C-alpha cells in the first residue's frame with residue numbers, strides 16, 4: 265500500500281514536473297538535444313562563476329549581474345570564485361567571465377576585439393562570457409561621459425536575454441522579468457556581437473550626485489539614480505567613442521569680440537555683435553579667419569587634451585544655440601535664391617537693430633530666435649506656418665567644408681562635425697558636403713510628433729544625405745515632452761529612428777530622459793530597445809513589454825494603447841492653443857520642458873483618470889494573484905496617481921492665481937501641493953518617476969519645492985538640465 269501510494273505520488277509529481285517543464289522554454293526540458301552543459305539540475309547548482317585571478321571592475325560587475333539573475337531564476341546562490349582559488353573539481357562546469365586564463369587556453373578571444381564587441385561561447389562543458397574591456401571603476405559603470413568599454417558585461421546580458429529569457433522593462437525589481445525554473449541546460453553556443461550604434465545615450469540621466477529636491481530623502485534619490493543607471497547599462501546605453509559636439513563657440517564673443525569683430529554675425533544696420541547674450545552670438549561663417557581660428561583652437565585642444573583623453577579627432581563646428589543671423593554680403597551671396605528671404609522681415613530689411621533690442625527686452629534672449637526659426641520643440645508662440653523661414657544651410661555646408669579642408673592639412677584623420685539645426689536644418693541646395701563631414705541633426709519636433717513632423721524630418725535628412733553626408737549623429741528633443749503624466753508618441757519616433765539608421769545614423773543622443781518610467785513605460789522601453797536594434801520597431805517592443813503582464817496582458821494592452829491613442833489624438837493646433845492658454849514665465853507655452861505640468865488642467869479630464877484606474881483594476885483581477893504581475897500593475901497605477909495629484913495641484917494653482925489675495929484659494933493650493941509631495945514620498949522608492957526632474961520643472965513655475973542640503977556632484981559634470 266505504502267509503495268503504491270508512493271508510486272502514485274511519484275507519477276503525479278512526474279506529471280506535474282513534466283507539465284511545468286513543457287510550458288516553459290526548451291532550455292527547461294530535462295534532456296536538451298545537443299546539450300553541452302548543465303548549470304542547474306533539479307534545483308541544484310552544477311556550475312560556478314569564475315573570474316580572472318585579478319579581475320577588472322567591469323568583469324566583477326558582469327559576474328555580479330550574472331549571479332543576481334541566476335540566483336533569482338533558480339532560487340540558488342551561485343558562487344563567484346577567482347582563477348587560482350577555485351577547485352576545478354567542485355562543479356562539473358564553469359562559467360568563465362572576462363579575460364580568464366581558461367579562455368586564453370582555448371584561444372579566446374584569439375584576436376583583438378573591437379570596442380563594444382563580446383563573445384558568448386561554449387566549449388566542452390564550460391561557458392565563456394567575455395568582451396573588450398577597459399579599466400573602469402565599478403561605480404563609474406554607466407557614466408556615459410566616459411567611453412563605456414565593457415564588452416564582458418554585454419556578453420553576460422546577451423546570455424541572460426537569449427538563453428534565460430530575461431527582460432528589463434523599466435528600472436528596479438518590478439521591471440525585471442526573470443523566468444523561474446529549476447533546471448537549466450544549454451546547447452552549443454558560439455556568438456559574437458557589437459552594438460550597432462557608436463553612441464547611444466540620453467541627456468538628463470543624473471547619475472552622479474543629485475541635490476535633494478523632489479525626493480524626501482537622499483537615500484531614495486540615490487537609489488533612483490543607481491537603479492536607473494543599472495537599467496540603462498543593461499540596455500547597453502553607452503558610447504564606445506568619445507566625441508566633442510555641442511555649441512562650440514560660446515566663449516568666442518568674450519575672446520574675440522573686440523579683436524576680431526569680423527568673426528561675428530552682421531546685424532541690420534551693419535553692426536557685428538550678439539543679438540542676445542555673448543554666448544548666443546552666431547558667426548560670420550564665410551569669414552576665412554573663423555575657419556582658421558576654429559582649426560587653431562582644435563589643434564591646441566587636440567595636442568593638450570583631446571588625444572590624451574582618447575577623443576576622436578573631430579573639429580566641433582556646431583554653432584551656438586541661436587538662429588544664424590549674419591546679413592553680410594558674402595554670407596548672403598552663398599544663400600541660394602529663395603522667395604522666403606523677401607518675405608521675412610529680418611532678411612528683407614524691415615527689421616531694424618532697434619526692433620531686435622526691443623524684442624530681446626520684451627521676449628527675452630530667445631525671443632528673436634523663436635521668431636526666426638521653426639524649432640517646434642519649444643512650442644512657439646507664433647504659429648510657425650505663418651512665418652517665412654529661409655534656410656541658410658548652404659553657408660554652413662561651405663563652412664564645414666572649408667574647415668575640413670584646413671584641418672586635413674594638419675591631420676588627415678580629423679573630421680568636422682556640424683549641426684543641421686535652427687534655420688539651417690533644411691538641407692543645402694547647391695553645396696555638396698565633403699564626405700568626411702559629420703552632421704549632427706536636430707529635428708525641429710517636440711510635440712505632437714505627427715506625420716507632418718515625420719515627413720519633414722525624413723525630407724531634411726535625405727536632403728543632407730543627397731548633399732553627400734555619409735555619417736549622421738541624431739539628436740532629437742522629443743523626449744522633453746510628456747512631463748510625469750501618461751504619454752506615448754513612440755510609434756512614429758521608432759519608425760523614424762529606423763529610417764535614420766538606414767540612412768547613415770551612427771550615433772544617437774536624446775534630449776532628455778525625464779525618467780517617468782510608470783507613465784512613459786511603453787515609449788521609454790521602445791526607444792531604449794531601439795538603441796541596440798534600431799530596426800526593432802515599436803510593435804515588437806510592445807509585444808515584449810506586454811509579455812511581462814501574464815494573464816493581465818489584454819487589459820494592460822488596452823491601458824497602454826489607450827495612452828498612445830490619447831497622446832496621438834492631439835493636433836498641433838489643439839495643443840498650441842492649450843499650451844498658450846497656460847503660458848508661464850512670459851516666453852514659455854505650457855507643456856514645454858520648462859513647465860510641463862502647466863497644461864494638465866486642460867490636457868486631461870477627470871474621466872481619463874477614473875477610466876484608467878478602472879482598467880488597471882480589471883488588469884489586477886485578470887492577474888489571478890500573480891504577485892510579480894500585480895506589482896507591475898501597481899507600478900503603473902502609482903504613476904497615474906502621481907499625474908492625477910500633479911494635475912490637482914495645477915488646477916488649484918490656477919484657481920489661486922485667478923483670485924489674488926483670496927486666502928482660502930491660496931491655502932487650497934498649498935494643501936494640494938503638500939498632498940502631492942506626501943504621495944510622492946510614499947512611492948519614491950518604487951522608481952516610478954524621477955521626482956527631482958519634475959520638481960525642477962515645477963520650481964520654474966514657482967511651486968514651493970525646497971532645495972535640500974545635498975550638494976551637487978563633485979565629479980565635474982553638472983546635471984543635464
Ligand SMILES: [Zn+2]
Pocket residue numbers: 529530547548549550551590591592593594595596
Ligand atoms: Zn557673414
